[in-house]
Structure formats: structure tokens, C-alpha cells
Amino acid sequence: MSDEQDSGHEPTRTKVPMPLATLSDPHLGDAAKNPSRAEAIIAAILVVGILMTAGFGAAYVDNWNPWAIGATMGGGLFLLGFGLTAWGKYLMPQGPFVEERHVLASSPEERGAMAAALVERSAVVVKRRKLLGGLFALGASIFGIVAVFPLLRSLGPQPGDSLDVTDWRKGMLLVDSNGRSVNQGTLVVGGIMTVYPHGLQNSTYSQSIDQTVLIRVQDSDLVTAPGRETWAPAGYVAYSKVCTHLGCPVGLYEQQLELLVCPCHQSMFNVRNGAVPIFGPAPRPLPQLPLYFAADGTLRAQAGYDQAPGPGFYERTTTKENGT
Amino acid sequence: MAALGTLGLVCPGASAQASTTAKASAVSSSVKACGSVNLRGVSATDDSGNPFHSSKLVCFDGMLIRYGDSAITYSNPPASYATAGKLLFDQICASCHGSEANGISPSGAASIGPNLQGVGAATVDFWITTGRMPAADVAAVEAERKPPRLSDKQALEVAAYINSLDPSVPAVPTPNLKGADVADGASLFALNCAACHTITGAGDALAFGTNAPTLQNRQITAQQVVEAMRTGPANMPRFSGNLSDAQVRDVVAYVTEKIQHPSNPGGAGLGGVGPVAEGFIALLLGVGGLALICFWIGERS
Numbered sequence: 226m227s228d229e230q231d232s233g234h235e236p237t238r239t240k241v242p243m244p245l246a247t248l249s250d251p252h253l254g255d256a257a258k259n260p261s262r263a264e265a266i267i268a269a270i271l272v273v274g275i276l277m278t279a280g281f282g283a284a285y286v287d288n289w290n291p292w293a294i295g296a297t298m299g300g301g302l303f304l305l306g307f308g309l310t311a312w313g314k315y316l317m318p319q320g321p322f323v324e325e326r327h328v329l330a331s332s333p334e335e336r337g338a339m340a341a342a343l344v345e346r347s348a349v350v351v352k353r354r355k356l357l358g359g360l361f362a363l364g365a366s367i368f369g370i371v372a373v374f375p376l377l378r379s380l381g382p383q384p385g386d387s388l389d390v391t392d393w394r395k396g397m398l399l400v401d402s403n404g405r406s407v408n409q410g411t412l413v414v415g416g417i418m419t420v421y422p423h424g425l426q427n428s429t430y431s432q433s434i435d436q437t438v439l440i441r442v443q444d445s446d447l448v449t450a451p452g453r454e455t456w457a458p459a460g461y462v463a464y465s466k467v468c469t470h471l472g473c474p475v476g477l478y479e480q481q482l483e484l485l486v487c488p489c490h491q492s493m494f495n496v497r498n499g500a501v502p503i504f505g506p507a508p509r510p511l512p513q514l515p516l517y518f519a520a521d522g523t524l525r526a527q528a529g530y531d532q533a534p535g536p537g538f539y540e541r542t543t544t545k546e547n548g549t
Numbered sequence: 550m551a552a553l554g555t556l557g558l559v560c561p562g563a564s565a566q567a568s569t570t571a572k573a574s575a576v577s578s579s580v581k582a583c584g585s586v587n588l589r590g591v592s593a594t595d596d597s598g599n600p601f602h603s604s605k606l607v608c609f610d611g612m613l614i615r616y617g618d619s620a621i622t623y624s625n626p627p628a629s630y631a632t633a634g635k636l637l638f639d640q641i642c643a644s645c646h647g648s649e650a651n652g653i654s655p656s657g658a659a660s661i662g663p664n665l666q667g668v669g670a671a672t673v674d675f676w677i678t679t680g681r682m683p684a685a686d687v688a689a690v691e692a693e694r695k696p697p698r699l700s701d702k703q704a705l706e707v708a709a710y711i712n713s714l715d716p717s718v719p720a721v722p723t724p725n726l727k728g729a730d731v732a733d734g735a736s737l738f739a740l741n742c743a744a745c746h747t748i749t750g751a752g753d754a755l756a757f758g759t760n761a762p763t764l765q766n767r768q769i770t771a772q773q774v775v776e777a778m779r780t781g782p783a784n785m786p787r788f789s790g791n792l793s794d795a796q797v798r799d800v801v802a803y804v805t806e807k808i809q810h811p812s813n814p815g816g817a818g819l820g821g822v823g824p825v826a827e828g829f830i831a832l833l834l835g836v837g838g839l840a841l842i843c844f845w846i847g848e849r850s
Binding site for chain 1: 589590591592593594740741744745753755756757759761781783784785786787788789790791814815816845846
């Protein structure tokens with residue numbers, strides 16, 4: 226009956242059997258002393274929970290709307306859990322219970338015998354099992370060698386110029402995501418589109434590194450910087466769509482302000498002026514793609530970008546300062 | 550009105566040079582039937598809101614009445630509306646845009662508002678029916694959408710008057726959403742619109758106090774979306790030859806059917822403004838609720 230056995234300060238090794246709970250147990254709460262009401266409430270909760278769980282099965286099989294599936298599953302699990310918790314809280318004896326722990330240590334004699342056995346056996350085991358010891362050592366050393374592979378692999382091959390150059394080449398046709406080429410009448414002033422090198426518009430690599438915004442700023446040729454006299458025929462100007470800060474797509478064009486804005490960190494680039502950043506964390510202008518109209522009227526690239534697009538990296542050799 | 554005769558067919562840049570000979574002859578014969586139409590607002594590329602590549606071109610008495618294809622029909626308001634439109638313009642608009650709607654104030658200096666000659670009926674209809682014009686505050690960075698002050702018919706009357714000064718396109722569009730490919734519209738929206746309006750269409754801040762307005766507002770009509778795409782109001786780029794009328798119609802269907810009526814499989818959309826709002830709710834309700842449950846379990850009865 227009594228959990229609080231006063232067995233003194235001496236630890237005992239005798240196991241006390243768990244006493245059976247009766248309704249007169251002082252640890253039982255009021256609800257447990259007269260359990261029929263609490264039992265009825267908990268039973269009702271469990272029944273509703275069962276119904277909702279079954280409803281969840283029906284909702285899932287019959288593919289009801291997501292609200293019904295979520296509500297029946299959530300409600301069913303919640304009510305089952307609630308019922309279980311309430312059962313524990315209101316119908317079970319509430320502590321504090323004290324169960325004294327017996328002494329865990331073995332007797333000194335047992336410990337002495339064990340130590341003696343270990344010393345004796347290990348001498349035999351290691352001598353007799355040279356094969357197993359050798360195999361284990363071999364496995365461990367192979368693992369040690371394999372663990373060096375990733376370290377060696379990180380030494381090469383060198384990225385070379387793969388970060389500096391894109392797929393844009395001299396004479397490459399500009400196409401939209403559907404592969405349609407651009408001619409002089411495609412955009413009106415204030416228009417924007419995203420273009421890719423012809424044939425690569427569906428390549429995910431090209432969509433990430435070659436993506437270029439094509440904007441028509443005016444009807445006549447535009448000079449964005451000295452040395453770029455022929456780069457923007459009929460007001461068509463093209464910049465890399467990869468932000469020089471962290472590589473987000475610079476797709477926000479404000480046609481009255483003539484600004485390209487990066488949606489990630491609000492870097493702003495002056496379209497008329499060689500995409501020089503005028504605000505935000507971008508450190509360099511967006512590279513400009515030189516354009517020309519071919520004899521067949523299509524817009525093509527005079528050459529690739531003259532510098533690496535996108536964010537900076539170690540050993541970047543084509544970095545140019547603002548305005549160039 | 551004197552400028553009318555000199556305008557003729559004004560193509561952007563030297564686009565006529567790029568056209569094939571067959572196209573050029575088709576254009577000139579159409580122009581003869583339609584009088585002078587300023588093409589400043591449309592691209593020379595086929596099937597992109599250009600009346601002279603239209604399968605529904607209707608001209609009467611030297612006036613462009615209607616054009617377009619099965620996706621979008623563009624029609625000009627009746628010329629008879631222009632008289633009433635001039636009265637409205639003189640009362641409401643002329644103080645900022647100049648008495649000739651040419652952006653010149655009586656003193657000869659530039660007026661507060663821009664030149665409206667040659668903008669086309671769709672531009673006028675967009676700014677008036679979205680309530681942005683007449684402007685509430687002429688000094689504001691941008692005119693925000695508000696309940697329109699003029700009726701739809703009055704907007705068309707003003708548009709007819711402006712268009713009579715310098716007949717231009719685009720005319721007022723009517724998209725036919727029945728054949729629209731909403732999935733195509735969704736991918737076009739992601740490529741062309743989501744950068745500024747966000748992928749849920751909730752709108753976002755832009756540079757120097759400007760913003761891309763929300764598209765989730767159900768007051769926005771399909772017609773207004775076409776007008777915005779084809780005319781490029783304020784800082785919005787103008788989508789011309791790179792989107793055909795059928796593609797514009799697909800985008801409009803996506804905006805009016807999905808952006809304005811999001812399905813929100815998780816329940817509440819929370820404004821579609823992204824992970825900040827969603828994370829806040831998850832922390833408040835999710836973690837807060839779990840904490841309350843923990844307190845209840847741990848509490849002695």
C-alpha cells in the first residue's frame with residue numbers, strides 16, 4: 226500500500242512489488258475516485274476521435290477536398306491523443322511516487338573474478354586470433370585511404386574559363402524561350418524580353434548563365450559607354466540577366482526610370498548608361514551583349530560578353546570597374 | 550488636327566525595312582482603307598496587336614473601327630463619342646494635360662501631365678477605368694488605383710476624343726477567354742510578369758517609391774490586364790511583339806482565373822506575400838499551440 230516505505234538510509238536489494246491501486250489510494254484525484262463521469266467524457270472523446278479517423282480514411286479514399294482530409298486527420302489524431310492524455314491525467318494515480326533503487330555495483334569478489342578472467346582470456350584471444358586482428362586492421366586502413374579521395378578530388382580538374390565565358394558567340398541568333406528570333410519590329414520602345422542563344426533556349430545551363438534581358442530604350446542607336454558605339458542598334462540593348470551580386474535574375478525593368486532592378490537585394494542598374502549600379506549591393510555593371518541586325522533582319526550577337534557574367538569569384542581576370 | 554495629315558503610317562524605328570515586300574504591300578493597301586493610323590503603340594511583328602496583321606480588320610469612312618483575331622478583338626469607340634469626350638476632357642483633364650492634350654500648358658511650358666496625342670484609346674481607357682485618372686495627387690510618384698470617377702462610357706468618350714486628335718493603336722481590347730490555355734498563361738506569367746508582380750501576383754515595391762500593384766484585386770478586369778500589357782502604363786514595360794495576342798489572352802486568363810481566385814490547398818493564402826508572413830503564423834499558432842498542449846500535459850490535475 227505505502228509507496229513511501231521508510232527503509233532508512235541503507236540501500237536495499239530487496240524488490241518491493243508495485244502496490245495495486247484501489248479507489249482509496251490517496252494519490253487518486255477526485256475524478257478518479259468517482260470515475261464514471263470522467264470515463265464517460267473520455268469515452269465520448271475517443272469515440273469522436275475514432276469516427277474522425279475513420280472519416281479521414283474515407284476522405285483519403287474518396288479524395289475529398291484538402292480541408293476535409295486535413296481536418297479529419299488532424300482532429301482524429303488530436304482527439305485520440307487528448308483522450309489518452311486525459312485518461313492518464315484524471316483516472317490514474319498522481320504521484321509523487323518513490324521507488325528506492327537497489328545497489329547497482331557487484332560485490333568485490335565478483336569484480337575480482339571478472340578482472341582475472343579478462344586478463345586471462347584476452348591473452349589467449351589475441352594470440353589465437355591473429356587472422357581476425359589483421360583483417361580488422363586492413364579494413365580500417367582501407368577506409369583511411371578512401372577518406373582521402375574527396376580531398377584529392379577537390380584539387381582538380383581546374384574550372385578553367387568555364388566561369389568566364391558563356392555560350393554567346395559571334396553571329397549567334399537571339400531567341401526567346403519559344404525559340405522565336407527577334408527582328409527590328411518585335412519590341413516597341415519600353416518593351417523587354419528575355420533571350421537565349423539560338424538552340425540553347427531549353428538548356429537549363431543556358432537558362433542560368435546565358436540568360437539575357439533585351440530592352441528597347443529608343444528608336445535610334447544607343448551608345449551606353451565609349452567604345453560601345455555599335456552595340457545597341459535601333460535602341461535594342463542587351464544585358465546579362467545574372468546579377469553581379471549573388472546571381473539572381475535581374476528581371477524588373479522600370480521603363481520610365483529606365484532602370485533594371487534585382488528582386489533579391491534591390492540593386493538598380495541604369496540601362497542607358499551601361500547598366501552601372503546606382504543603388505544596392507551589386508559591385509559591378511551587368512555585362513552588355515553587343516548586338517547587330519543581320520542581313521535577314523534578325524538580331525544577333527556581335528560577340529560574347531567581354532567579361533564574366535554574374536557574381537565575382539577568385540581569380541576573376543576580366544573584372545572591370547564601374548562605367549567601363 | 551493639323552498634325553494628322555503628316556503622321557501617316559509611323560512604324561517604330563525602321564521596322565518597315567525589315568518587313569518582307571508582301572507584308573509591305575498589304576500594309577499600304579490597308580492604310581488606304583483606314584486613313585492615317587499612328588502605329589507607335591504596337592510592334593510590326595505579326596499577330597501582336599498590330600491592326601495590319603489582323604484577320605478582323607474593319608475600316609469605315611477612313612476610320613479604324615475594329616481589328617484583332619480570335620484571341621483579342623480591339624475596337625475603337627464610336628467617333629460620335631468625341632464631342633462629349635471633349636467636354637469631359639476640358640472640364641477634368643485639360644488643366645494638367647494642356648487644352649490640346651499635347652502636354653503643353655497655355656504659357657507654352659510643359660504641362661503637369663504628359664502629351665496624350667497618339668497614345669491610342671486603350672491607354673486612355675486603362676487610366677480612367679482603373680481610377681488612376683483623374684489623379685488624386687498630381688505630385689505623387691505614381692497614381693494609385695482607386696474607384697473610378699468616370700463611368701465606363703465616359704472613359705470611352707474621352708478615349709474617342711483623344712483618339713480623334715491623332716488616330717492611334719492599340720484600340721480598346723476585348724479578350725475572348727474561352728479558348729485560353731491557362732497553363733501556358735502561368736508559364737508566361739512566371740517569365741514576364743512575376744519579376745515585379747511576384748509569383749502570386751501580390752505586387753511588390755520597386756525603385757524610388759514606385760510599386761508594381763497587386764493583381765489579386767478582383768476589381769481588375771480582363772480588359773484592363775490586356776490594356777496594361779499592350780500599353781505599358783507608367784513604369785510597366787510594354788509587351789508587344791514578343792507576346793502574341795493569343796499569349797496575352799492566356800496570361801489574362803491565368804490572372805483572372807488563378808491569381809484572383811487562388812486555390813490555396815493549405816487553407817489560408819495569407820496574402821501570398823511569402824515566407825515571412827507564413828513563418829510568423831507557423832511560429833505563433835504552431836509552436837504556441839504546442840507550448841499550450843505541453844503545459845496542459847505537464848500540469849498536475
